[in-house]
Amino acid sequence: MQMRFEVPDTFWSLFRSVNRDVYIEALLTINEEYQYSNYFLTREACIQVLSDMNAKKRFELMREEDETEFDMLETPSSRIINWLLRKGWLKKIEDYNTLATNIVIPDYSAIFIDAFERLTSEDMEETEIYIQNVYATLFSFKNDYRVNLNMLRTALINTRRLNKALQDMLHNMDKFFSRLLDQKSYGELLREHLEGYVEEIVRKKYHILKTSDNFYIYKMDIKKVLRDMREDEEWIETVRGRSRAQGDTGEDVLDLLDMIERGFDDIEHRISNMDKEHTKYVRATVTRLNYLLSGETDTKGLVIQLLNQMAASEEYEEMLQITGQKMNLSLLEIISEKSLYKRRKGRQDFISQMAPEEVAEDLDRDDVLKLNKIQARYSKSQIEEFIEEHMDGEIMDAAKLKIADGEAFEKLILAYDLSTRRNSKYMVLDGEPDMIEHGGYRYPDLKFVRRR
Structure with a gap:
């Protein structure tokens, strides 16, 4: 019952x-x-x-x-x-x-x-609990002959719970955007960002996805265990025979392995969506801060304040007349620095105002060699070997390279150039990277991943 x-x-x-x-x-x-x-x-x-x-x-x-x-x-x-x-x-x-x-x-x-x-209460972060549980459960299931399919079902349940925790994080992002727009001063907005978003999301949840717990720390090991179990046909038959002997007529071991692997693919997609939402929120915060800072000096900001004050006033008509005597609100320059419409001139005037086309000077031999010097020095396969050599799991983090010579610096430049091409096997994660200074070189903190 x-x-x-x-x-x-x-x-x-x-x-x-x-x-x-x-x-x-x-x-x-x-x-x-x-x-x-x-x-x-x-x-x-x-x-x-x-x-x-x-x-x-x-x-x-x-x-x-x-x-x-x-x-x-x-x-x-x-x-x-x-x-x-x-x-x-x-x-x-x-x-x-x-x-x-x-x-x-x-x-x-x-x-x-x-x-x-x-x-x-604020318990241990769910993303950290579940990813470690999945890793430990699968490892035990593979190496302990006494366990049954219930342990594999436990790994599937924890995978789904981790997906649910990430989905909740993603769906709760909208409340931070609404709270962002509710702030009316620079100080309130900064406090909301630091004490609200940074404390609740970045440090407690988003930060864990990128550092200590990190899904990517266990991802490759878990996928390797799943692959080894699936490819070991003798072990699969042993598990099936043990399940039949125990009267377990539920899902097949291969079906459970497939569902866990699909769950991990979903986790990776949700983390990617969290990256996009995080970038959108940071950009919206910066835009809102700039607006609040320039609200008292920028023409558009002053006009918006005036219109808001007029709308909130009970004597709307009287305030509109007083305002109209002081300034011409119909001028398009009040709303925009550039006019929305400009009268077109005749064709002859247009042709006469055209500036003569500038002819670019031909580059001499030394200039051409200088431009092609870096690209001709390393082949595409050498750049790909450089990326693979410095990959930690699925990510090559430029901040961890510790570049101290010109060869590594040039390969990093060519790696970025390679990632921008459509047929490249690699891509750079979205976001605003920080600048790194090391060994006399200054370069952005780029993160390279394999293109799906």
């Missing part, structure tokens, strides 16, 4: 209650104490725990619709316990041996309390 049929109808009234915040806080407090008890919490212990919570936070408990005058005479802690018991969030068990009333948390209630804890 499904657990959802065990939930009483009165259970959902917590979410409509005027005291729902107090009840949720009480459930979290009781659950915390519940974890440290041997088996049960007595009613007196629960009341004491809630009394301590009330002493710290001083919550205000309002009257519920189904409470009687007799209920209102109880202490706030007793009222909370009684209400949660009536609605099915807690369960009462009488112990006739010790003549005590014990309070337990039903299974269905524990699921919701766990959700409340996740909404109010």
Whole structure:
């Protein structure tokens, strides 16, 4: 029987209650104490725990619709316990041996309390937990003869959870764009960017995808394990025979391996989309900062402020007349420095104003040799070998090259030139790279990946 049929109808009234915040806080407090008890919490212990919570936070408990005058005479802690018991969030068990009333948390209630804890606490980053779990699970499944297909299903579940965590990160980006537009001053916008976006997304989530946890640290090893398992036909038959002996008639081992591999391809696509959203947000922030900085000096910014003030005023017509006496709002130069329309001149005037075509001077032999010197020195295969040699996993990071001689610097330039060609096997990730200075050379922090 499904657990959802065990939930009483009165259970959902917590979410409509005027005291729902107090009840949720009480459930979290009781659950915390519940974890440290041997088996049960007595009613007196629960009341004491809630009394301590009330002493710290001083919550205000309002009257519920189904409470009687007799209920209102109880202490706030007793009222909370009684209400949660009536609605099915807690369960009462009488112990006739010790003549005590014990309070337990039903299974269905524990699921919701766990959700409340996740909404109010900051646990270890999910992206780090799941990628490590997948790696450890697949490695154990490949090398431990005692395991069964349930371990492979666990790896698939964690892969899907990681995809879900990344999808949530991607879908929550829109709230940062809306908060960006709500800021009206330079200081507020900078605070929102540093304390909001940088703290919540960059350091806690986006940064992990690029550094310590990093999906790319485990990606190649996981794909290698999946490939080795798929190509080992003898091992596949052994796993199938073990599953039949255990009565496992679910998915085939190859189907599970395919689903895990597809999940990893989805993870890579979502990380790529996160890169694009991150770049869009940074550009929007810079654009908004420039607008707020020039709003009091730029003509367009001043006109927008004037129109906003006129729209907010109750005496709109009067303010419009006063403004019209001071300045001509119909002039196109007010909105744009360049006119939207210019009268065309005659054909003869156009021809007479045409400047004589400048003839480029021919380059002498030394100039031609100088332009082709670098490109003629290295072949395409040498540049590709240079990229492959410095790739860490799937990425060649120019910041890690530590260029200190002219040969490496020239190969880096040619590598970028090669990545811009349509038929190239490599491409450069989008973004605004930082400048690196090392060994007397200055170059951008480019990241090369294989073109899909």
